[in-house]
Amino acid sequence: MADYKMHLLVCGGTGCNASDSEQIRDNLLTEVEKHDLNDEVQVVMTGCFGFCEKGPIVKILPDNTFYVQVKPEDASTIVEEHLIKGRKVERLLYKDPENNEPISDSKHMEFYKKQVRIALRNCGFINPENIDEYIARDGYAALAKCLGERTPQQVIDEIKLSGQRGRGGGGFPTGLKWEITSKSVADQKYVVCNADEGDPGAFMDRSILEGDPHSVIEAMAICGYCTGSTKGLVYIRAEYPLAIQRLKTAIKQAREYGLLGDEIFGTPFSFDITLRYGAGAFVCGEETALIHSMEGLRGEPTFKPPFPSESGYLGKPTTVNNVETLASIPVIINKGAAFFNSIGTAKSKGTKVFALAGKINNVGLIEVPMGTTLREVIFDIGGGIKGGKKFKAVQTGGPSGGCLTNSFLDTPIDYDNLISAGSMMGSGGMIVMDEDDCMVSIAKFYLEFTLDESCGKCTPCRIGNKRLFEILDKITKGLGTEEDLSRLRSLCKVIKDTSLCGLGQTSPNPILSTLDNFYDEYLAHVKEHKCPAGQCKSLVKYTINHDKCTGCTLCFRNCPVGAIAGEKRAPHTIDNSICIKCGVCYDKCKFDAISVS
Amino acid sequence: MNKIKSLDDLRQLREGMQAKIKLRESGNNSENIVRIKVAMSTCGIASGAKEIMNFLMDELEQKAIEAVVSQTGCMGYCYAEPTIEVTVPGREPIVFGDVDKFRAAEIIEKYIIHNELVDGILPVNYRSIDN
Numbered sequence: 001m002a003d004y005k006m007h008l009l010v011c012g013g014t015g016c017n018a019s020d021s022e023q024i025r026d027n028l029l030t031e032v033e034k035h036d037l038n039d040e041v042q043v044v045m046t047g048c049f050g051f052c053e054k055g056p057i058v059k060i061l062p063d064n065t066f067y068v069q070v071k072p073e074d075a076s077t078i079v080e081e082h083l084i085k086g087r088k089v090e091r092l093l094y095k096d097p098e099n100n101e102p103i104s105d106s107k108h109m110e111f112y113k114k115q116v117r118i119a120l121r122n123c124g125f126i127n128p129e130n131i132d133e134y135i136a137r138d139g140y141a142a143l144a145k146c147l148g149e150r151t152p153q154q155v156i157d158e159i160k161l162s163g164q165r166g167r168g169g170g171g172f173p174t175g176l177k178w179e180i181t182s183k184s185v186a187d188q189k190y191v192v193c194n195a196d197e198g199d200p201g202a203f204m205d206r207s208i209l210e211g212d213p214h215s216v217i218e219a220m221a222i223c224g225y226c227t228g229s230t231k232g233l234v235y236i237r238a239e240y241p242l243a244i245q246r247l248k249t250a251i252k253q254a255r256e257y258g259l260l261g262d263e264i265f266g267t268p269f270s271f272d273i274t275l276r277y278g279a280g281a282f283v284c285g286e287e288t289a290l291i292h293s294m295e296g297l298r299g300e301p302t303f304k305p306p307f308p309s310e311s312g313y314l315g316k317p318t319t320v321n322n323v324e325t326l327a328s329i330p331v332i333i334n335k336g337a338a339f340f341n342s343i344g345t346a347k348s349k350g351t352k353v354f355a356l357a358g359k360i361n362n363v364g365l366i367e368v369p370m371g372t373t374l375r376e377v378i379f380d381i382g383g384g385i386k387g388g389k390k391f392k393a394v395q396t397g398g399p400s401g402g403c404l405t406n407s408f409l410d411t412p413i414d415y416d417n418l419i420s421a422g423s424m425m426g427s428g429g430m431i432v433m434d435e436d437d438c439m440v441s442i443a444k445f446y447l448e449f450t451l452d453e454s455c456g457k458c459t460p461c462r463i464g465n466k467r468l469f470e471i472l473d474k475i476t477k478g479l480g481t482e483e484d485l486s487r488l489r490s491l492c493k494v495i496k497d498t499s500l501c502g503l504g505q506t507s508p509n510p511i512l513s514t515l516d517n518f519y520d521e522y523l524a525h526v527k528e529h530k531c532p533a534g535q536c537k538s539l540v541k542y543t544i545n546h547d548k549c550t551g552c553t554l555c556f557r558n559c560p561v562g563a564i565a566g567e568k569r570a571p572h573t574i575d576n577s578i579c580i581k582c583g584v585c586y587d588k589c590k591f592d593a594i595s596v597s
Numbered sequence: 598m599n600k601i602k603s604l605d606d607l608r609q610l611r612e613g614m615q616a617k618i619k620l621r622e623s624g625n626n627s628e629n630i631v632r633i634k635v636a637m638s639t640c641g642i643a644s645g646a647k648e649i650m651n652f653l654m655d656e657l658e659q660k661a662i663e664a665v666v667s668q669t670g671c672m673g674y675c676y677a678e679p680t681i682e683v684t685v686p687g688r689e690p691i692v693f694g695d696v697d698k699f700r701a702a703e704i705i706e707k708y709i710i711h712n713e714l715v716d717g718i719l720p721v722n723y724r725s726i727d728n
Contacts, residue, residue, distance in 0.1 A: 007714050046718040047677060047694055059720070115723030124636055124672030124682075125725075135607065136614035144604040203640070210638040211670015242639045258600030266602045331726060365673035367723070381722065 004042045006083065007061040008032075013048025013361065015384050016056035020072050021045070024056055027075030035079060048362055048383040054094065064105045067092040114376060116343065118351045119167075119204075119327040120367045123211030128246050131253040134214040140259055142333035143218050143225075147267045152182060152226040159226075159329070161337035163349035168194055168285070168322030169397070169426045170502075171348075171415040174329075177319055180309035181227040184317035189229035191220050192313065192320045195236035195243070196290060198282040199398030200449060202429035204353040205323035207365055209236070209243035212327065213250035217273060219321075219329035221260065224271040227319050232273035235290050237280045247275065282399075282453035285427075286501050287312075287320040289455065300457045301501035322427070324353055344370035348414035352425070358394075358432035359386045371412040374404060378432060389434040393517065397426030399446040399453075400506030402513025403439065422513045424506070438535035439518040440525055443510045444472040450507040461504030464495040468511060475522065477538040478529040485522055489515060534596055537581040541597050544585075546571040548593035555585035555594065631657070631664040631709055632684040638671035645697070646679040652698050653681070656705055664709075674719055685709060692719040 093102035160175030293299035312318025361383035402423035492508030566572030677694025
C-alpha cells in the first residue's frame with residue numbers, strides 16, 4: 001500500500017473546472033507517474049477553495065503551497081521543480097496585492113480574511129449538546145467577567161463602543177437599546193431573544209441555535225445583568241424543532257452548572273430563561289407583534305413609541321435582540337470593543353452572516369466582515385453562478401429588500417450602502433438570480449409572500465398589497481398596460497408611506513427595485529406581451545419545428561389536454577388555444593423539435 | 598454536577614476541559630484516537646447525517662479503530678451536505694463533503710487507515726477568531 005508523503009489538491013469547484021482543472025489533474029497524474037512518484041504523491045480533486053478569481057488553484061500538502069492561475073501545461077513544471085527539486089514555482093505563487101511579494105504558505109493569504117467567523121465561531125466546531133465544549137472555548141467567561149469585574153454601565157459602554165448594530169434587519173445600535181431599558185424604572189424587566197426567523201431563504205438564526213445555543217444564553221444573561229432584568233424569553237418558531245430541543249438541553253445544562261438561576265457566580269444576580277413558541281408568522285419578527293404574540297394576543301404590531309425598551313412585554317421594559325446579535329456579544333466582551341470595532345466599515349462594525357441561496361454554486365452559510373463586496377461574496381465565496389450562466393441580480397433583505405444588479409456588485413455591503421442602493425440588510429438572506437429569472441415574477445413571488453403574511457390590521461397593507469399583487473398577476477399574464485406600471489409605482493409609494501409597521505412599509509420594495517432596475521422587462525411584458533426570460537407561462541408559446549419533427553407521437557401521447565394533433569410519421573402541430581403551457585411536450589421530445597418563444 | 602459558584606470555578610473547569618480536548622486532539626494519551634465531527638443541524642440531518650454518523654460508529658468499531666465520533670452544528674457547506682470533519686492525530690483536520698455510506702467507508706479505508714486523500718475535500722476558506 002502506498003504511503004503518501006505529499007498530496008496535490010486540485011480545485012474541482014465549478015469555476016476552476018470551467019478553466020480546465022480536470023485537465024490539470026490529469027496532466028499532474030501523468031507527470032507523477034512519469035517520474036515514478038505514484039507511491040509517494042497523491043493527486044486529488046477538492047471542492048471549491050472560494051478563490052475563484054485566481055483559479056484554477058493547486059494546493060500542495062503538507063507545506064501548504066498555494067499555486068494560482070495554473071494552466072494544464074504547468075503540470076510538468078510543478079512536478080519537476082516542486083516535487084523533485086523541492087523548489088517552489090515562484091511565478092505560480094499568489095502575490096500579495098499590497099506589495100506584490102509572492103506568498104508561499106496559504107495560511108498567510110489575505111483571502112482567508114474574506115470570511116471571519118464571530119457569530120458562527122462555534123458552529124460546526126463544538127458539540128452543541130455539551131456545555132463543557134462551550135466552556136473550553138471561553139464560554140461563559142464573558143458573563144463571569146461582566147458579573148465579577150464590571151458594572152452594568154461599563155458593559156453597556158463597551159457594547160456601545162463596539163458599534164454593534166442589530167442583526168435582525170433594522171440595524172439599531174445594540175448598546176443604545178440596552179441603555180434605554182436599563183434606565184427605565186420598573187419592578188420587572190425582560191430580555192427577549194427574537195428567534196422568529198421568517199425571511200424566505202434565511203436560516204442563520206436556526207444554524208446558530210442548533211450549532212451554538214449557549215452563546216445566545218450567555219448573551220441573554222449579560223443583557224439581563226446590564227438592563228436589570230431577571231427573566232429571559234426566547235421567542236422561537238415551532239417549526240424549528242431541533243433548535244428548540246438543543247436550546248432546551250443547553251438551558252438545562254446551564255441551570256445544572258448554576259450559570260442560570262439564582263446567585264450566578266456567587267453574585268446577587270439571578271437570571272433564568274424560558275421558551276415561547278411562535279406559530280411561524282412573518283409579522284411576529286416585528287418586535288411589537290412578537291411581544292403581543294408572547295402575551296397570548298394576536299400577533300399584530302402596534303404603533304411605536306412607546307418602544308419595547310420602555311413598555312414591552314406585559315407593559316414592562318423589554319430588550320428585544322436578534323439571535324445573531326446576541327451570539328456576537330460574548331466575543332465583544334472577551335476580545336474587547338476595539339477588536340469588534342476594527343472589523344467593518346465606518347458605520348457598520350463587525351461581521352454579518354449571510355445565507356447564500358438561489359442560482360449560486362456554493363449554497364451555504366457564510367460570515368463576512370461588513371464592507372465585503374457583493375462580488376466577493378457571490379463570485380469568490382459563493383463560487384459564481386450555477387451552470388456558467390450570467391448573473392442578473394441578487395435579492396437581499398428578503399421580501400422587504402430589493403434586487404441589486406451588476407452595477408452594485410462592487411458596493412461594500414453595510415447597512416447604509418444597501419439602503420442607498422434601494423435594498424436593505426434584512427436578516428441576511430441573499431438570493432442570487434441568473435439570466436433565466438423573470439424579474440416581474442420574482443416581484444410577484446415576494447408580493448404573494450407578504451400578502452399571505454400581512455396581519456390585516458392596517459388598510460394600506462391589507463388591501464394595497466392585494467391590489468399590487470393583482471396588477472403584477474395581470475402583467476405576467478400578458479394583460480397589463482403601460483398605465484399599470486405607473487399605477488404600480490404610485491400605489492407602492494402610498495403603501496410605504498401609510499402602513500403601520502415595517503412589513504407594510506417595506507413590502508413594495510421588491511417591486512420598486514425591479515421597476516427601477518429592470519423597467520425594460522416590465523415594458524416587454526406590457527407592450528409586446530413577451531417574457532424575455534421565458535418564465536411567465538401565459539406569455540410563452542410552444543411551437544413544433546416541422547423540419548425536426550419525426551412524427552413519433554410522443555408529445556401527442558403525453559399532452560394532458562389534447563392540444564397536439566398529427567398523424568404518425570408526419571409533423572405534429574400545437575393548438576395554442578388549448579395549450580396550457582405545461583412544457584411536457586418540450587421535456588419529452590427526443591428530437592429537439594419543440595421550441596419555446 | 599457541581600455548580601459553578603465563582604469565576605475561579607469556571608476557569609478551573611475551562612482549563613480541565615481544554616486539557617481534555619487537547620489530549621484528545623494531539624493524541625498524547627492514545628496515539629490512535631481519530632476524531633470525527635458530523636455536521637448535524639436540521640439541513641445536515643435531512644440529507645442523511647444521522648445515518649452517516651451511525652454508519653461511521655459501526656464501521657470504526659468493526660475495524661477496531663479507536664475514534665470519537667461527535668455531532669456538531671452547521672459548518673456552512675449546505676451545497677455539500679452531509680459534511681464531516683476528520684482529525685487524525687498528527688495531521689490537520691480535513692472536511693469531506695457529500696458523504697454517503699460509500700464515501701464514508703472510503704474515507705475510513707483510504708484516509709484514516711492509509712493517509713490517502715479522497716476526492717471531494719472542502720478546503721477551509723475562513724478565518725476563526727482564535728488566531
